[in-house]
Each structure stands twice: as structure tokens, then as C-alpha cells.
Amino acid sequence: MSTTLGDDWEMVIGLEVHCELLTATKLFCGCRNAFGDEPNTNVCPVCLGLPGSLPVLNTGAVERAMAIGTALGCEIRPSSFHRKNYFYPDQPKDYQISQYDEPINTGGRLELPDGSVVGITRAHLEEDTGKTLHVGEGGRIHAADHSLVDYNRAGVPLVEIVSEPEIRTAAQARAYVAELRAVLVATGASDGRMEEGSMRVDANVSVRPAGNEVMGTRCEIKNLNSLRSLTRAIEYEADRQVALLDAGGTIDQETRHWDEEAGRTSTMRSKEEANDYRYFPEPDLVPLAPGAEWIERVAAGIGPLPAERRLALAALFDGGPTPAQRDQILAVVDLGLDPLLRSATDAGVPATLALARTANEVATDTDAALRLERTSFATLLGLEANGTLSATQTKAVLAVLLERGGGDPGGIAAELGFESLSSGSLAATVADIVAAHPDEWARFVEGDKKMTGFFVGAVMKATGGNANGKAVTAELARLAAP
Template sequence: MSEVTALPNGWQLIVGLEVHVELATKTKMFSASANRFGDEPNTNIDPVTLGLPGALPVLNQHAIELAMRIGLALNCKVQPCTFHRKNYFYPDLPKAFQITQYDHPLNVDGHLMLPGDVCIGIERAHLEEDTGKSTHFGGSSGRIHGSDYSLIDFNRAGVPLVEIVSRPDIRTSEQARQYVAELRSILLAVGASDAKMEEGSMRCDVNVSVHKPGTPFGTRCEIKNVNSIRSVGRAIDYESRRQVDVIEGGGTIRQETRHWDDATGRTETLRTKEDADDYRYFLEPDLVPLVPDQSWIDAVRAALPKLPAARRQSLSELCGVDKDGESAFVVVERGQDDYVAAVVAAGGDPRRAVVYVQQAFAEQGATPKVPAKDLAALTILERDSKVTSTQAKTLLTDLIEAGGGDVAAMASKRGFEALDTSAVEAMVDAAIAAEPGAWQKYCNGEEKALGALVGAIMKSSKGKADGKVITALLQAKRP
């Protein structure tokens, strides 16, 4: 990943993240209409969603269990909890309040580990409901300021959310990206959410402040509209620089909410927090306490799958890849690590199995159609230099298109006959004789001359000689 840009003059970045995730339930948090993205507007509505008089909320048991899975996966304490009303007037909440958890949330005091044993505290992971979706019309910006009117779709209103609040333990934008990526991976692994940032089922609010070590934390600004892992890093880099510039220019940072504009790469003031804590929270009188007993918690814990960090560790041990590297991360996040293990169990070359799956199986899901034994056969063909790595890539594409098959037969059908080492060696000797100038330069230590020799031999073999074999032979022959 990209390098971390340090702040100037000894300033230290402090970041805390609030991540909202929509839970993968069939129905809403407090009512039985569908929780489904992409439906026609206002086709998943009911009296509770619309805040009609007399409608009463009832907790969705599955939502509670998914929230408990999140809490347990994040090493939280799962505790008895209550629900509150957060009162405010905004048309995407027809009740004029959001039901959320306030002083007694379901999950508290957890942590999440980042690569390099960096521990990020989790303050809480509480349940609440999503709002409806507003679209602003008129005006110039398409945003709320200056619009003429808004249209509201309540399909999303009442969809179960868990808000995961980190402690302000994050010190670099790179850590913030890692945190969001790891959290997303965990949410997918436990089946709590589809965690699609581009569809809004996972949303990040980023709290940024700066200070000099040894002094209290500075005033923080909250950044909204950060819709990708890359934007998390960019928004933090921009905002922390802005705060340092303001302070060093003699100004002060106001506590405010700022909007991230991905196109311009800047944050701008959305609203100041003068009215903070004017939500007049009070206990939701229509809901009784939620008290998960130990046997319920134990059952949810027992059903938790192996988590991504442990699975990356296993994959690393099996295949010799870096547990904190990209291939382990990607393969585990897609849930394809069991498949890689099956390829290895079928006699496949472990490292090639990981690389093939990472590079070519992005669309295959957790259970690729290609039988593990067929992919294993391909890794062995390449490992034993029966086909070149370029030919192996072509065969991999063939294999995926056909959904499996006899790889050796596919290779001969394509004319990918093996050139054994003695045949390649004859070509290498011929090339040395034909290109004495290049050979002399290579012998004199000019590594660049190697490329010309390898290219000439590959060409004369019509692509049937493996570049790695040629290179090894040339190196062996160099005096």
C-alpha cells in the first residue's frame, strides 16, 4: 500500500472511526417489511416505518444475533441493553426520532488487531435503525444546500444498523485504511452484512484531530461522505493538513461536521456542532430491555466461523505467503482459502495455488466451479516446467471458461507441448553463438543484456520455452 505522509513540525494525527453497517436480515429492525437494496421506491413500507399513529416496534431476533456476532468477533463484552429515542426533525425519519442505543449499548469494550500487532480499541457496537433516502432537487449542487425540494424513499428507513465506534487509537491514514479493510473482512466472514461501501451498506464517519505529543488532543472534526477505503485515507490526509495549516496560521479549529468531496479531494464545512447533544435522548417506551443470557451468547459465539486473521495465518502456514500480504488478504476476504487448501490437498503447488486464485478467481465466489484437482494439475504442469508461466495463464482462462477439465489435454490441444530442458539448452547455446556481443556484455555484468538474449530465445522457441528456465540456464552458463 502507499506510503504514509507524515505531518510537518512534529504534529501527530489522531483518528477515531464510526462505521455504520446495514445488517443482512430479511426484514427491518422493528417491523416486517423487506430489507432489500434496489427495490422500487416506497415498496417496503409499513406503519412502523412510516411512523403512523399507534404503530409499535418489535425487535428482529436475527438482527440482534448478527449484532452479537459483530460484537463477539470484535472481542466486545455483550451486555444487557436498552433502546433510546434520538429526537430530531428531518424528513427522512417520519417518526421525528431515530431508535438507537445510548448509555447501555449491546456491545462494549472490544478491540481489533491490525498488521504489526497494532491494537485499535472498540468503544461500542450498538444497534439502531437506518433513515430513509432523500434526493435533493433544484439549486445548483444537487446537495442539500440551495435545493428547492427533496423526494423521500422510505425503503431504507428502519433497516437494521450496527454502529461500530473505535477509540481514538488510530495514528496514520494507513492504519485507518487497514482498520476499515479488516473490519469489512470480519463483517463478511461472520455474515453480518454485505458491507458494500459503494452501495452504502457500510459507511464511515471519520473523526480527525491533530496535536503535539504530550499535549491534550486537539478539537476534532467529523468527516462524512467517505465512501471507499481509498477515500478514508485521502480524506484523513487532507483534513489533518488543513487543521495543521489553520493552527499554524494562528487560527483555531471549530468542532464541526465536514463533507468529503471525492472529486476535488477536499473537505468543507457541512454544519457546526453548536447544537450538539440537543437530541433529548430518552428511553424508548415502546421497547422492553434486551437481556442476552449467557447461553444465548455462548450459542452465538459457538456458531462464529474462524475469523479472517486466523484464516490468513493458516493460509500463510500452508502456502508460504505473507499473512499480512495482499494475496492472503484478498483470498481470505473472498472466502476462497478453503478452496486453496483443497487444491493443495489434491497435490497442487501451494504458492501457485494462492497466486492463481488471487489473480483469476475474483468473480468465482467462495466455491469456484473449477474442481480443485484440475487447478492442482495446472500448478504442477507449471511447477515442472511442462508449460511456461504465460501458457499456464492461458490454460487457467481455458479452465475457468470450461468450468474444469483435463489440463494436460487442454495443453496439447493448444500445442503447449513441453520443451524439455535439453531442448531449451540447445536453443540457449545457439543464441549465445548467434549474439556474441550481447553474451559478452552479459558476461561482463551488464544485466540489461540478459533481456535481449532471453527475448531472442523465447522468439526462436515460439513461446514454448519458459523464460524462467532460459534465465536459469544463461545464469548457469555465465563464467
């Protein structure tokens, strides 16, 4: 139930998510598909719509679209391309090439972490538009006197994923986009970076009296570029519609713009002004008809999806994770940090500790976390698990590891003045003893359990019994790891 609507009204929400594909080149030409390059440096006769140029479809984009369809349980079908005509300078051709009545993917579903299921109507290929910059009066188009256009993004491949109008709350809409994002990243189709515009959401929102089957008149809110905007815009829009209806008014079907600063939606285009796109078949492109073998090959290349990865993490907890741990698992998988967590548990670190450190400390800087050397992280948590480092010390070392992208946790602990532990000197002592006993070491590496006792004993002797046995074992395992 919505936090804002009360029990008398129900929201009906359908989402259109535009996802830029992680290809090397654009959809119909060999220009680079890259974010943040100098304006108008990735353009050619095809994406500038120069006379005589011809589009040729990118295999990489088609395969990513098929991967998305597969992950969403869609039927992958023969498809074709249309021209969508409109008068706006973000496409130099004055039309966008899109899929219209024959999309590549139809009829899928996405199951959300709470168990609810949202139907997917279609997921089709199309090209992105250029970036317009409105000059004058704070960048607002109505006050601008002219616009500047960068066509680097024009022609970048997109998949537009259209949901059924089956979403009922702003929170569910948020969960849908978060889960979809994790799925898109898992398939390798997208980097999922909403802040860079890699994923952009349009929301169709209507309200109806609770229990009513008939749909209300909907409004489409354009270009919601963060989960926060999505949630706020839907709640604002539903409240606006309910207030209008409660006051005896009616809803006009229209396209609305979300103003993040003001926190409200406003009319962008009424139904009367609705675009007349005059779709017609793109004569320069032949149909696309992937065969079963190609579809299977793409499907085989898709890694485990988020739902499966969450189950795998949950299975690490005896008696199952607590509700708080479930939320942490959700966040860790959303951020793609589960391989890091698994590197620690695979090295023997208890799941509770590995999850806590990953969700609380590591997740604060996702970019750094994804660069972090997994062995460094696993070794560090090993030192915390065996009591060599306290929780506070571990967090301090982890902060340095994240900053540097990796390193020797024991050495960093020593740098930070955690001298009593002498992890650095322990590592050096172990290394010396290993070097002095090559034959025993070879047997240890081959898995001879008796050699563990030999080396721990030798280190104890060398350190006068001051070494931590677990720390020595962990260090030996680290040295022996391939």
C-alpha cells in the same frame, strides 16, 4: 508516520463504522431488507411511522449484533433502546431508534495485520435511515429545491462500531476498516459491500504536536463510503488543521462533509448548530437481556476469523511466506478467497502457485471468483503444477472458468486450441478405462494404492505412452473425489 504531516504533528483518529446487517427483514418490522429494490416497495406502517404501529425487535439482527460483539471481544450486556429525535425527512417518524447509554456490546478490541491494536468503545444496534435524493443543481443539497425520499432502507438493521481515538495515521485507519470489514463478513453479519453502502464510515480527526498527550479539537467527517475516500479525507483534513494551527488559527469543532470530486472537506454543521437529539427511552420496546446460553450459542456459530485464516494460509509455506506473499495472503483473506485457495492446496497444488493464481488472476474479479467451482480451479492448477499446461495457458483457461463459473479445465484447454496437450481426450480415455474396469475402480476409490499403477498403466497403453503420468493421476483423483 503520516506521509503528509511530517514529524512535528500527530493525527488522532477515531472511527464510527455503520454496518448494515445481513438479515432477511428490517430491525423492527417484517419488511424485506434488500438493496436495489423498486423505491418504497419495502415499507409498512411500522417503518413509515404510521400512528398506532408498534416496533418488534428482530431476533436475527440481535444475533448478528452479538456475533459482531463476540468477534471483537466485547462484553455483551443487557441493553435498551432510545429515540434520537431530529428534524430531517430520512426517518418518517422524525426519530431514529438507537441504543444510547446501554449498548449491547462494550469494550472490545481489533488487532490489525501489522500487530497494532485498536480499542472498540462500543458496538450498538440502531435502524438505518431512508435514502434522500436532492433534485436540482447536480444533486447538491444546498442548491436543491426539493428532495425525494425512498424509505426501503428506513428501519434496516445497523450495528454502529465506535473505535477508541487510538488510530494515528490514515493508513492505519484504512487497515482498521479493511480488517473490520473482513471480520464482519466472516461473522456472517454483513456482506461488507462498501460500494452499496453496506458499510459507511464517519471519521473523527484531530491533530496535536507530536509527543503531546492533550487531544486537539476534533472535526467529524461524515459518510466516507470507500477506503480511498477514507484515506484521502483524513489526510486532507489533517493537513487543513495543521495549516490552520501553523498560521496561528484555531480549529472549530464541527461536522464536515467530504467532497470526493473536489478532494476536500467543507463545513456541514458548526458546534453551535449541533443537533440537540433529546434522547429518551423508547417506550414501545422492552429491554434486551441475552442470557449466557444464547450468547454461547451465537459465539459457537461464528466461523474462523481473518487473523486465524491468515495464520492457516501462512502455515502452508515451508519457512514461512515472503513479505510479498504475506501481502497476498492478506488480500486473499480480505476478499474471502481463502477457501478457493485451500481447495487447490488440499488437492496437492503447491501453496506458492495456488497463492499466486488466487491473488493475481482470480482476485481481479471477486464476484466471479466467489462463484467459481472450487474443483475446477483445483484441477486446473493441478494441470499447471504437473506441467500439462504452461502458466500462460493456465491463465487463459482460468479466465474462461471465471467467466463461466466453472467447467472442465482440460476441455476448455482443448477449446482454446491447446491441442498438443489433449487434456480433453486424456479425460475421455481415463473415463473409458474406468468404465471398463468397475471392480478395479471400486478398489481405487476405496484407497487401494496398487490400483493407481493399474490405471496409469492402462492409460499409457491406450495412448501409446503419450499421456502425462501426473495428469492421469490427477484425473483419477478428480473422478474419485466425492
